[in-house]
Amino acid sequence: MLAIIAAGPLRVWDYQLNRRWLYLFDPDLVWFAQNVLDRIAAQAVCTPVLAVVAIVLAHRRQSWRPIGFALATEAAFFIGIGGLKVLLARPATTLHDPRFFQGGLLELGDRGISFPSGHSAEAVLIYGAAVYLIANYSGASRRLVRVLCWVVIAISVNSVVVSFLLGWHWATDLIGGLIAGGLFLRILTQYDTRTRYRLNRMGSVAAPAL
Secondary structure, X not given: XXXXXXXXXXXXXXHHHOOOHHXXXXXXXXXXXXXXXXXXXXXXXXXXXXXXXXXXXXXXHOOOHHHXXXXXXXXXXXXXXXXXXXXXXXXXXXXXXXOOOOOOHHHHHHHHOOOOOHHHHHHHHHHHHHHHHHHHHOOOOHHHHHHHHHHXXXXXXXHHHHHHHHOOOOHHHXXXXXXXXXXXXXXXXXXXXXXXXXXXXXXXXXXXXX
């Protein structure tokens, strides 16, 4: 739905809002924004975080489920989010054309697959998956889980604001990334929750028979 709106009425706003704002306001902050703040939601950072959480919890629970969930999360990102980027083929801001289906991975490389934003999707999906594992496969308190949820929100906001100020994405790319990441996270968590419920129910039914 957002892609449809972005392709129509919001396209003009995307074009008008796109500036390298940070270069205009304070160029001295550009290096920090690019090399520190932006990388928080990069694969090189968030994937190891998810991997460590999954491996530690798998060892503690003596179960492969946390690792399986982490692998499914990565698959959702590369196949789901990546598939959307390739399918919608939106050029990057450097090409000054916010129209969909005007880019393409083969034609323009990573400059032709701008929507949805990978970083904003990762912020929600990858870090959200790590928090889900902690909440459901460890003895973490509700208070800790609540704090971690706020951390994910902060990382997501950081990803959107930094990319927007650097002029790396159209505004709707960033919003689309948050929505897409949240959607895939919802699908994964719902599936895992229902699967665990069925397994626990089967175990409780089988126990009296033994």
